[in-house]
Amino acid sequence: MTAVRLLSTTVATPVEGTQPVRQPRTFPRLFGSLLLVVAAGISTVGAVPAGAEPAPAVRPLGRIVPAPASVQPGGAPYTLTPWTRIRVDDHSREARQIGTYLARILRPSTGYALPVTDDHLPGGIRLRLSPRDQGLGEEGYRLESTRGSLTLTAHKPAGLFHAVQTLRQLLPASVEKDSRQQVPWKVAGGTITDTPRYAYRGAMLDVSRHFFTVDQVKRYIDQLALYKINKLHLHLSDDQGWRIAIDSWPRLATYGGSTQVGGGRGGHYTRKDYQEILGHAASRYLEVVPEIDMPGHTNAALASYAELNCSGIAPPLYTGTDVGFSSLCVPKPVTYDFVDDVVRELAALTPGRYLHIGGDEAHSTSHADYVAFMDKVQPIVAKYGKTVVGWHQLTGATPAKGALAQYWGLDGTSDAEKAQVARAARNGTGLILSPADRVYLDMKYNKDTPLGLDWAGFVEVRRSYDWDPATYLPGAPGSAVAGVEAPLWSETISTSDHIEFMAFPRLPGVAELGWSPASTHDWEAYKVRLAAQGPRMAALGIDFYRSPQVPWPSA
Ligand code: TNX
Numbered sequence: 001m002t003a004v005r006l007l008s009t010t011v012a013t014p015v016e017g018t019q020p021v022r023q024p025r026t027f028p029r030l031f032g033s034l035l036l037v038v039a040a041g042i043s044t045v046g047a048v049p050a051g052a053e054p055a056p057a058v059r060p061l062g063r064i065v066p067a068p069a070s071v072q073p074g075g076a077p078y079t080l081t082p083w084t085r086i087r088v089d090d091h092s093r094e095a096r097q098i099g100t101y102l103a104r105i106l107r108p109s110t111g112y113a114l115p116v117t118d119d120h121l122p123g124g125i126r127l128r129l130s131p132r133d134q135g136l137g138e139e140g141y142r143l144e145s146t147r148g149s150l151t152l153t154a155h156k157p158a159g160l161f162h163a164v165q166t167l168r169q170l171l172p173a174s175v176e177k178d179s180r181q182q183v184p185w186k187v188a189g190g191t192i193t194d195t196p197r198y199a200y201r202g203a204m205l206d207v208s209r210h211f212f213t214v215d216q217v218k219r220y221i222d223q224l225a226l227y228k229i230n231k232l233h234l235h236l237s238d239d240q241g242w243r244i245a246i247d248s249w250p251r252l253a254t255y256g257g258s259t260q261v262g263g264g265r266g267g268h269y270t271r272k273d274y275q276e277i278l279g280h281a282a283s284r285y286l287e288v289v290p291e292i293d294m295p296g297h298t299n300a301a302l303a304s305y306a307e308l309n310c311s312g313i314a315p316p317l318y319t320g321t322d323v324g325f326s327s328l329c330v331p332k333p334v335t336y337d338f339v340d341d342v343v344r345e346l347a348a349l350t351p352g353r354y355l356h357i358g359g360d361e362a363h364s365t366s367h368a369d370y371v372a373f374m375d376k377v378q379p380i381v382a383k384y385g386k387t388v389v390g391w392h393q394l395t396g397a398t399p400a401k402g403a404l405a406q407y408w409g410l411d412g413t414s415d416a417e418k419a420q421v422a423r424a425a426r427n428g429t430g431l432i433l434s435p436a437d438r439v440y441l442d443m444k445y446n447k448d449t450p451l452g453l454d455w456a457g458f459v460e461v462r463r464s465y466d467w468d469p470a471t472y473l474p475g476a477p478g479s480a481v482a483g484v485e486a487p488l489w490s491e492t493i494s495t496s497d498h499i500e501f502m503a504f505p506r507l508p509g510v511a512e513l514g515w516s517p518a519s520t521h522d523w524e525a526y527k528v529r530l531a532a533q534g535p536r537m538a539a540l541g542i543d544f545y546r547s548p549q550v551p552w553p554s555a
Pocket of ligand 1: 442
């Protein structure tokens, strides 16, 4: 599609009638507003090729990822100045914390003082929690940008936090830099009203195959928050490493966590480390979903305690990448003492609702044993007040009431397996969708990608974005879908650079599938919004994959 066709179509479509473009005094502003309508995905028209767009003085309102539910551009932009104050509700500690978080993002690049205050004066950047705005729900927000003030309103603190992420993306990308930049700090005029499509918008990090430090996890959390991801699923145990200290079974971490794929030193989180991760996640409004994978993927535990093995003999630690060779001993009573202790300690440490019990690739466990194991283990999770999450093989047993099944199949998954998951969904099991050939962040982008695996095929950026969670699994009702999650398995991933190269830019697309209304779904519009993330990711030091499918700006 050519730019000419795009722009003329845009001008002729319902844009003028439906979008309150107030006081378009100059052509550039009108032009910018129209572009934004395309970018926000409100128009079904295609994208502006990268080279065709004159650099707007102000970024179009709504050119963000995930696409907002509603964008009404108009009016004069808001401008940050050396005198700007961040005004928060005087009665809310969380609003103040979010204001301080915003100030810390804005101060280095603007060089402005940006004091956070609860004075009642007009103007400035205002963070308001509004009991009356129940329609904004747990995570929604409204952002109103006018010449005189920029107001963020939410019903709950999480909504205010998401509003701050939107504000970041409305400012020039260089706002993310850590040194002073001389650019005008303007936010286009208008109103964004935004609520998420799904309550579960996750990312998983496998800290077992390779261990990642607390600081590495925190860095990823910060990146996830920018795209309004609200769940961090930590894959804390597998054949190659047990990564969380359990006081009642100390060798799990000290011995079972002492190596990793390739034979490196591994590591584990002490209770304090884990609490630091939880605290950081909470400050970014992410809920941590801890996973202890069982009954398979348990070599690290079996190596640490001989009594967990049916043979009574502990196998050696494992540093390869095979799967499916280990199993807890289903008939032994001690297995359930072990599970009870682990779940009890982990549940007590974790404030979130969920506890993930794995359940995938239990190839060394008979079907009868698998079902028996899940029948015993799910009530333990409930006993300690948590909701079960399991990989979708759990639907081959009897999922507990309220459990969520995480679907990781692919186009080639057998119809019988898909039907089993769909049947469970019709019977009340919620679904987290993580189709491997769409959102497994460890899949290579193409044959030349130096990292990652390819068992689910190559997954380019468009492929990871261009599907609909509500209609994805045949026979599963859209209402069963709790949300989406992008797992990052770490057989080949061992540094933050690796994480970032594989996650970006696919992760923002998954985040958009989870957040944005289906009506905004449009690859041609999305790729333009994603392209605008390029300079932002670069400013944040994220070495992302420059997919040829995305019209990245040349500068
Ligand atoms: C499948 S997905 C696995 C993991 C591997 C991953 C590699 C799932 C529940 N199990 O054990 O790490 O593939 O892509």
